Amino acid sequence: MPDSQLTAAHNPALLHHFAEPQQQRDAASLGTWVFLGTEIMFFGGLFCTYLVYRRGYFGDWGAASKTLDVTLGATNTAVLICSSLTVVLAVWAAQTGRRRLLIGNLLATLVLGTAFLGIKGIEYKEKFEKHHVPGASFQFNNVMIPGHPDQYANPSHAEIFFALYFVMTGLHALHMIVGIGIFIWLTVMAWKGRFTPEYNTPVEMGGLYWHFVDIIWIYLFPLLYLIDRHP
Amino acid sequence: MATASIPTVERENYLNKHYGVGSWLFTTDHKRIALLYLLSITFFFFIGGFFALLIRLELLTPAGDLVQADSYNKLFTMHGMVMVFFFLIPSIPAVLGNFLVPLMIGAKDLAFPKINLLSWYLYIIGGVMMLHCMLTGGVDTGWTFYVPFSTAFSNTKVVEAGLAIFVAGFSSILTGLNFVVTIHRLRAPGMSWSRLPLFIWAHYATSIIQLLGTPVIAITLVLVAAERALHLGIFDPKLGGDPLLFQHLFWFYSHPAVYIMILPSMGIISEIIACFSRKRIFGYSFVAFSSIAIAVFGFLVWAHHMFVAGISVYAALVFSLLSYLVAVPSAVKVFNWTATMYKGSIYYDAPMLYAFGFLGLFTVGGLTGLFLAALGIDVHVTDTYFVIAHFHYIMVGGAVMGYLGGMHFWWPKISGRLYPEGWAKLAALIVFIGFNLTFFPQFILGYIGMPRRYYQYPPEFQVLNVLSTAGATILGVGYLLPMVYFLWSMRYGKPAPDNPWNAAGLEWRTASPPPTFNFDEEPVVTWEAYNYDELNRFPVKEETPVAR
Numbered sequence: 001m002p003d004s005q006l007t008a009a010h011n012p013a014l015l016h017h018f019a020e021p022q023q024q025r026d027a028a029s030l031g032t033w034v035f036l037g038t039e040i041m042f043f044g045g046l047f048c049t050y051l052v053y054r055r056g057y058f059g060d061w062g063a064a065s066k067t068l069d070v071t072l073g074a075t076n077t078a079v080l081i082c083s084s085l086t087v088v089l090a091v092w093a094a095q096t097g098r099r100r101l102l103i104g105n106l107l108a109t110l111v112l113g114t115a116f117l118g119i120k121g122i123e124y125k126e127k128f129e130k131h132h133v134p135g136a137s138f139q140f141n142n143v144m145i146p147g148h149p150d151q152y153a154n155p156s157h158a159e160i161f162f163a164l165y166f167v168m169t170g171l172h173a174l175h176m177i178v179g180i181g182i183f184i185w186l187t188v189m190a191w192k193g194r195f196t197p198e199y200n201t202p203v204e205m206g207g208l209y210w211h212f213v214d215i216i217w218i219y220l221f222p223l224l225y226l227i228d229r230h231p
Numbered sequence: 232m233a234t235a236s237i238p239t240v241e242r243e244n245y246l247n248k249h250y251g252v253g254s255w256l257f258t259t260d261h262k263r264i265a266l267l268y269l270l271s272i273t274f275f276f277f278i279g280g281f282f283a284l285l286i287r288l289e290l291l292t293p294a295g296d297l298v299q300a301d302s303y304n305k306l307f308t309m310h311g312m313v314m315v316f317f318f319l320i321p322s323i324p325a326v327l328g329n330f331l332v333p334l335m336i337g338a339k340d341l342a343f344p345k346i347n348l349l350s351w352y353l354y355i356i357g358g359v360m361m362l363h364c365m366l367t368g369g370v371d372t373g374w375t376f377y378v379p380f381s382t383a384f385s386n387t388k389v390v391e392a393g394l395a396i397f398v399a400g401f402s403s404i405l406t407g408l409n410f411v412v413t414i415h416r417l418r419a420p421g422m423s424w425s426r427l428p429l430f431i432w433a434h435y436a437t438s439i440i441q442l443l444g445t446p447v448i449a450i451t452l453v454l455v456a457a458e459r460a461l462h463l464g465i466f467d468p469k470l471g472g473d474p475l476l477f478q479h480l481f482w483f484y485s486h487p488a489v490y491i492m493i494l495p496s497m498g499i500i501s502e503i504i505a506c507f508s509r510k511r512i513f514g515y516s517f518v519a520f521s522s523i524a525i526a527v528f529g530f531l532v533w534a535h536h537m538f539v540a541g542i543s544v545y546a547a548l549v550f551s552l553l554s555y556l557v558a559v560p561s562a563v564k565v566f567n568w569t570a571t572m573y574k575g576s577i578y579y580d581a582p583m584l585y586a587f588g589f590l591g592l593f594t595v596g597g598l599t600g601l602f603l604a605a606l607g608i609d610v611h612v613t614d615t616y617f618v619i620a621h622f623h624y625i626m627v628g629g630a631v632m633g634y635l636g637g638m639h640f641w642w643p644k645i646s647g648r649l650y651p652e653g654w655a656k657l658a659a660l661i662v663f664i665g666f667n668l669t670f671f672p673q674f675i676l677g678y679i680g681m682p683r684r685y686y687q688y689p690p691e692f693q694v695l696n697v698l699s700t701a702g703a704t705i706l707g708v709g710y711l712l713p714m715v716y717f718l719w720s721m722r723y724g725k726p727a728p729d730n731p732w733n734a735a736g737l738e739w740r741t742a743s744p745p746p747t748f749n750f751d752e753e754p755v756v757t758w759e760a761y762n763y764d765e766l767n768r769f770p771v772k773e774e775t776p777v778a779r
Contacts, residue, residue: 157470
């Protein structure tokens with residue numbers, strides 16, 4: 001009897017309604033990709049809104065974008081790209097049965113994800129201090145439009161920018177928090193030795209989700225921080 | 232209907248395997264979850280129907296006498312929200328789709344049974360939020376949530392209603408996700424794509440819309456709630472925000488949502504018409520791909536809801552043209568169904584009567600849709616009762632007729648009992664008459680100028696409104712009847728044979744009701760879908776031929 005059939009017969013992770021582990025893996029993989037497709041549409045509504053207003057209020061949005069802290073934003077981008085590397089290493093470690101490496105990389109991912117949220121928190125705090133949070137106390141007076149020294153940005157249009165900034169980065173942060181939850185669970189499971197070269201689908205699927213959230217940020221960073229910036 | 236042999240000892244099936252509340256609330260069996268959905272959507276159907284009843288009663292007389300304007304606004308709003316988001320969207324996919332998709336493709340369950348249960352819980356959480364919203368004051372924005380009224384002016388529970396629909400939306404997304412993965416990954420050996428029942432194709436197309444459309448309305452409702460609660464101001468015209476952008480985002484989901492309601496119904500009609508004409512469906516692949524085409528084109532027509540809202544003439548022109556395009560795959564289906572019946576041996580059982588009703592009503596609804604896609608006529612009838620009549624012909628005349636037809640067709644499989652055929656035929660007739668009496672006068676009312684969403688009207692409109700209200704009463708009786716005799720049949724109905732209609736399809740090759748894992752042994756498919764030529768000569772099981 002070939003090995004694969006042996007594992008199929010004895011694999012406790014194989015659910016009753018699947019014929020074999022490969023089918024179960026394929027279903028999980030397709031399900032995750034389809035889910036990420038719905039996530040793209042979820043963020044897509046916001047990107048569409050962004051596009052409409054950025055086209056309409058380009059100068060005002062450039063002025064608003066310039067008040068964001070590019071250094072913190074770029075640092076966060078680097079943090080997330082590093083976390084994608086640790087996720088890839090974690091998936092590889094799971095597939096090749098390196099348990100300690102797997103746990104190490106999962107923990108490293110958690111540290112990087114938490115660092116991202118911490119830096120984001122610092123940025124949000126700054127927005128509150130500068131009265132850049134949309135609502136009654138919003139202030140954006142006497143800010144020049146980049147490249148037009150004689151023109152001030154329209155505070156209302158800047159307020160829409162900050163509204164979208166908070167919704168988009170807030171929704172992204174929410175996804176990061178969910179991702180951290182998933183990775184804590186993965187770490188616990190890895191600690192218990194549940195993942196083997198034969199069964200590691202959760203690590204791979206968690207990794208897909210994490211990469212997706214990273215990619216959203218890769219788009220958010222230039223769209224929000226780098227409008228009309230020149231060297 | 233009579234059957235030759237009926238097993239005396241009840242076989243173990245999904246209904247009698249476990250007992251107790253817990254065995255239902257924590258089940259992961261797709262068939263049991265379908266029944267949980269059936270109970271919950273029926274509950275919401277009668278709530279939505281109650282609002283409809285009050286609306287029709289108010290419109291019985293020209294004066295605003297039963298309710299005042301504010302209450303009337305809430306009535307039509309909550310009628311729309313409940314019926315669209317808590318009945319029509321989940322109706323066929325979550326009940327019949329949940330029950331039948333694994334059975335029809337020869338799978339033991341949906342790909343993600345726990346997610347399936349989660350989707351029902353999300354639906355219930357959304358439903359409870361909606362009920363709470365209704366009981367503590369309701370909402371008056373119309374089911375469309377148009378800004379800036381919903382964000383700045385309405386003083387009703389907009390945030391709560393929006394969040395209720397947000398949560399229920401995720402139940403719809405998860406159902407669609409489960410169907411797509413199941414249809415891709417869990418088909419039985421031999422069940423190739425070209426052998427899939429058209430019900431499956433229709434649900435595949437529906438799932439695509441649920442997956443790609445629902446997230447957009449979810450984020451749009453989040454923006455409305457955030458704008459109302461936190462004064463973010465993304466759609467606020469005072470800040471330079473664009474209310475039209477909201478309408479674009481809203482209709483990007485809410486127009487395709489109509490196809491979430493009608494496509495599964497079309498799938499049911501394909502099954503019924505082939506079975507009761509005893510013929511292979513005419514043009515199988517055209518009917519299959521027209522479902523996909525409707526799903527794709529459905530995403531390209533949303534702005535026809537905004538012709539008078541201030542979009543550019545060129546945009547209106549393009550959207551008008553694209554709206555006509557949807558008629559092509561829809562017409563392909565209707566022509567193929569009629570061609571299937573041509574020279575078939577037609578049986579006039581209750582499911583077929585509903586299918587006939589569907590054909591007539593959907594055609595009227597679809598053709599009046601073309602009136603509305605035409606820019607000139609749309610300007611004349613926008614926001615009149617003509618629009619109300621049009622979409623009720625599609626969503627009630629089409630979707631609900633198909634749903635009821637499907638419920639009758641598969642009731643023996645679901646419950647293991649036969650429903651009383653005579654009563655069912657009577658109910659089908661009552662529904663058809665009541666429906667037309669309710670909604671046909673509304674075409675005329677709209678055309679001669681009665682606007683929607685008003686609680687009083689000039690006296691010259693009264694005759695048609697009285698007709699409509701009378702029709703609604705008859706329609707209500709037609710909807711109550713099946714509920715009564717379905718419940719009756721669960722206790723007193725004759726036990727159903729495995730294949731009471733001598734129908735094609737894997738779901739008829741297992742027991743009625745099916746065992747928990749659907750098939751005693753994994754089916755291997757070696758035949759084409761709708762092989763009625765063979766079935767007419769060699770029925771699947773000896774007890775199956777039905778004495779009609």
